[in-house]
Amino acid sequence: MTEAPSLPGIASDRPQTVQVLLPLPLARAYTYAVLDGMAPQPGSFVSVPLGPREVRGVVWPGEPPADLKEKKLKAVLQIYDVPPLTPELMQFVDWVSGYTLFAPGAVLRMVMRSGAYLDAPRPQTGFMLGTLPENLNLTPQREKVLAAARGLNFPVAASDLARRAGVSDAVVRSLATSGALQKLETDPDQPFEEPDFRRKGHDLSxxxxxxxxxxxxxxxxxxxxxxxxxxxxxxxxxxxxxxxxxxxxxxxxxxxxxxxxxxxxxxxxxxxxxxxxxxxxxxxxxxxxxxxxxxxxxxxxxxxxxxxxxxxxxxxxxxxxxxxxxxxxxxxxxxxxxxxxxxxxxxxxxxxxxxxxxxxxxxxxxxxxxxxxxxxxxxxxxxxxxxxxxxGASMPDVSLIDMREHPPERGEWLSPMLVDAVNENTAKGDQSLLFLNRRGYAPLTICRKCGERLTAPDSDTWLVEHRFSNTLVCHHTGFSMPKPDRCPHCNSKDSLAACGPGVERIAEEAVAKWPEARIAVFSSDTVQTNAAAQALLEKMAAREIDILVATQIAAKGHHFPHLTLVGVVDADLGLAGGDLRAGERTWQVLSQVAGRAGRAEKSGRALLQTYQPEHPVIAGMVTGDRDAFMLAEQEGREMLGFPPFGRLAALLLTGENETQVNDVARALVQAVPQAQGVEVWGPAPAPLYRLRGSYRVRFLVKATRDVSIQNFIRAWTGSVKIPSSVRQTIDIDPYYFL
Ligand SMILES: [Zn+2]
Missing domain, CATH: 3.40.50.300 (P-loop containing nucleotide triphosphate hydrolases)
Structure with missing residues (x-):
């Protein structure tokens, strides 16, 4: 026997229901009843009760579960006056959830951001062109306001209209009193002006x-x-x-x-x-x-x-x-x-x-x-x-400085060859960039008496000295403290030594070497806001800086017309560590930073300080043969079956109880399903084994391209009971292996 379809307006014993996905880390959408007179569509934003709370979510495609207890259903409370999500976007949310293995609600949360966006904001008073009274005294200032108002498609605030016309608010208000402008209640979230695609762009080569x-x-x-x-x-x-x-x-x-x-x-x-x-x-x-x-x-x-x-x-x-x-x-x-x-x-x-x-x-x-x-x-x-x-600008000329043959003075980091090049460049009146992709003054602080390396509390992370702020900072946890004058371990006075250079230390060396030069530091610590970055870029453009000492924040997309020399302090820096993208990333950073030199009519050059000039990445920078480098890199990855030739996922376990974390790891090892084309590596202590008091253990899963690594991980982790005190994080296509 088939059930009669429920038609609008016709009572049926089966209540109308919808599935509602909530922006919470829940595995699925929940079923809610729809009361008469409400007509939520797929994609509609609604509010629903969840326990004692009222939560905002989205009506989601799908059927209620077969074992639905209709008597217990709660009802949709409200539908918001916001256009529904498109089927395409809902499909995308489900797809991202399936791919990343994060709950669909967690992905929906990225779409909804703040539930508060659903509330219509309080209206604001705005002005548009009204009817010109015949006896209106048209002053030049009033003319300007009327001209600006003629170009409006929507009402704007008095201050906005005054700004557009270049007059004071009072002129706008007096025109409103006369009726020449009409006063309207308007949405404070003004529409964006239409981009004019008919405008002609720059002349193209x-x-x-x-x-x-x-x-x-x-x-x-x-x-x-x-x-x-x-x-x-x-x-x-x-x-x-x-x-x-x-x-x-x-x-x-x-x-x-x-x-x-x-x-x-x-x-x-x-x-x-x-x-x-x-x-x-x-x-x-x-x-x-x-x-x-x-x-x-x-x-x-x-x-x-x-x-x-x-x-x-x-x-x-x-x-x-x-x-x-x-x-x-x-x-x-x-x-x-x-x-x-x-x-x-x-x-x-x-x-x-x-x-x-x-x-x-x-x-x-x-x-x-x-x-x-x-x-x-x-x-x-x-x-x-x-x-x-x-x-017609040419690519910068890249050459290497072999640091084994041309070492810097003791306690310094710039080779005499690089120093000469900067001297020459400054004498010509051109700008130079000294690049070191490391924030702060020194990456490590060590006690000369007892050998203690200073770390963040409950973490294996080094404290980085920031001399401008006289603090020790952990770049992983955000921990910071004033630099102590005694070793916290052995209490020796003045025994703490800065090891290795950061960008601030290079700046110090530059100031000592070129006391006459105008030197600026560009890193995320010294330039913290958009406005500050803008100001620094303008100073560069106005040639108010001779030497810029910078991290990779300067390597990205900025255009420095008078910069003709880039000195890379440590070209080898990114090559260390077992990251599968280390070579590729170093290539990209070096190419990008070298590319800052020489734009417009001036040619540029880049000097790379290196201890391993024969390394394929470093040697490839000189020939500039990107395709050859990429091919070698590609062959290496293909041989190992790494992405994009294979699939990779990381599973990280974290918890404050070290034994528990390791117990879960052992249970997971026992439970690894047999599957063709899949390898599981680990558990291994993560490079940062202790972070903010948590212990961290990781697995890596490698699979051939024809395997669904998601299905494998679902089956694997689903078979082990993981206590709530141990957190499991799955990272499909991991990039960072900390
Ligand atoms: Zn000490």
């Missing part, structure tokens, strides 16, 4: 034009394609992909475009550039944007009126209505990997989102990741190359 044509054609197909825009630093990739942005916006009136950037520090100059290109400030989303600003972006992305969005990796989870194109700039950047909460690689997830929703994605880089390069060679992505630097 022949090579840029050719690349832009290929990408535009792909965008015109309105279907999925992975494109790698591959161009050396300074080749003008941005202008090329902005053509693709224009093409996508042009497609229909609701098309939305997302540009992902790896670093906040790059955002401001980029937004300026986009504002010039499209005549309107795009919506921007990252941690530096305040809560009100983020609510505005979220709501305007959700209602489809924010059409061009620039953001950090988390912008990928904004509730777009009609996303038609994603650009991932500097796609090789490690910053796309999220290391807290849901662990995901935003570039990879962006490609998945584009493929699922069937639109193109452009990955841009001067030093593509190995994953992307392999996808090109397998024909999964199309490579679009920009061969030369824009405006």
């Amino acid at each position: 022949a090579s840029q034009q050719a690349a832009a044509d290929i990408i535009r054609q792909q965008v015109a197909t309105k279907s999925y394609a992975g494109l790698l825009l591959d161009g050396v630093t300074g080749s003008g990739k941005t202008e090329v992909y902005l053509e693709a942005v224009a093409a996508a916006l042009q497609q229909d009136r609701t098309a939305q475009v997302l540009v992902l950037l790896p670093e906040i520090a790059l955002t401001m100059p980029f937004l300026k550039r986009l504002t010039q290109r499209f005549g309107a400030m795009p919506a921007h989303w990252h941690s530096d944007v305040g809560d009100a600003g983020r609510r505005r972006v979220w709501r305007r992305v959700a209602d489809g009126s924010a059409r061009l969005v620039v953001g950090a990796r988390s912008a990928l989870f904004l509730p777009f209505q009609n996303l038609r194109l994603i650009i991932v700039d500097e796609e090789h950047e490690g910053a796309y990997k999220q290391n807290e909460g849901v662990l995901y690689q935003a570039r990879d997830m962006a490609v998945a989102r584009a493929a699922q929703a069937n639109f193109p994605i452009v990955l841009a880089s001067a030093t593509p990741s190995l994953e992307t390069a392999v996808n090109v060679s397998l024909g999964r992505y199309t490579s679009v190359k920009l061969e030369s630097r824009f405006g």
Whole structure:
């Protein structure tokens, strides 16, 4: 016997129900009853009771469980007046959950961010053009306000209109009194101005034009394609992909475009550039944007009126209505990997989102990741190359300083060869960059009396001396303390010695060597805000700095027109450690930093201090043969079956009780399922075995590409009972092995 379908308005003994996914780490959606008169749609934002609480969530596709106890069902309390999530986005959430093995609710939380965004904000008073009274006294100031008001599509606050017209608020208010402006209650989350895709961009070189044509054609197909825009630093990739942005916006009136950037520090100059290109400030989303600003972006992305969005990796989870194109700039950047909460690689997830929703994605880089390069060679992505630097600038000349033959003076870090080069450069009036990818003054503080290495409390992490602030800081836990004058272990006075150089120590050496020069330090400790970064970049552009001493924060995308010499203090730094991407990452950082030298009409050079000039990464930097380097790297990974030729996942166990953590690890070893093509390594103490009082043990799982590593891990970890005092974290495609 089949059950009669329940029709609207016709009573049925079976209550209407919906599945609701809550932004909590729960394994599945819950079933709720729908009371008469409510019509939640799939994707609708609703509030529901959960125990004693009221929680906001989303109506999710799916059927109630077969054993549903209907009498116990609680009902949906409210539906919010916010456009529902699209089926595409809900599918993406489920997919990310299945891929990363984080609960779907944990992924949904990235979409909803703050539940408070669902509340309509309190209206604000705004002004628009009204009816001009006949006897209106038209002063020049009033004329300016009326002209500005004619260009408005929506009411704006008095202060905003006054700013646009370049007059005081009082002029606006007096026009409102006369009726020439009308006063309206308005949403404080103002819509973003429409980007004007008809505006002409910069003149493109022949090579840029050719690349832009290929990408535009792909965008015109309105279907999925992975494109790698591959161009050396300074080749003008941005202008090329902005053509693709224009093409996508042009497609229909609701098309939305997302540009992902790896670093906040790059955002401001980029937004300026986009504002010039499209005549309107795009919506921007990252941690530096305040809560009100983020609510505005979220709501305007959700209602489809924010059409061009620039953001950090988390912008990928904004509730777009009609996303038609994603650009991932500097796609090789490690910053796309999220290391807290849901662990995901935003570039990879962006490609998945584009493929699922069937639109193109452009990955841009001067030093593509190995994953992307392999996808090109397998024909999964199309490579679009920009061969030369824009405006005829040449690539920097890279040479090595063999530190075994040209060692620095005792207690110093700069080789006489590098010192000579800086002297020469400064004499010409050009700028130099001394690069060391290590924050602080010294990476290690050691007691000369007892040999104690200073670590953060309850952790195996070294304390890094920061001399500017006279503190010892742990870069892993955030712990910091004033630098003591006695050894905390043996109590000897003045026995603590700084070991090794950090960027601040190089700056100290530079000041001693070049007392006349204007020297600045650029690291995340010395330049902490977007505004400070901007100020420093402007000083560089105005030639108010002779020598910049910097970490990799300076290596990314910044344009220094008068910089002609880059000295890399320790080119070998990134090669140590067992990280599978160490060689690739060192190559990328060195190429990026060398690429800062010589733009526009001046040629540049880069000098790399090294103790291992024969290492393939270092030697490859001199020949500049990227393809040869990548091929060697590729062969190495293929031989070992590492990504992208195989799959890799990490399983980390942490807990305050060392015995318990190790017991769970042993139980997991016993439970490893037999599976073809899968290897489990470990347990091994993590490199940072003790962190903030927790003990950390890890496994690595390696599988061939035809195996679902997720299914394997689910089966494996599901078979062992793990006490709640031991935390288990799964990281699919791990990047950091700490
Ligand atoms: Zn001591």
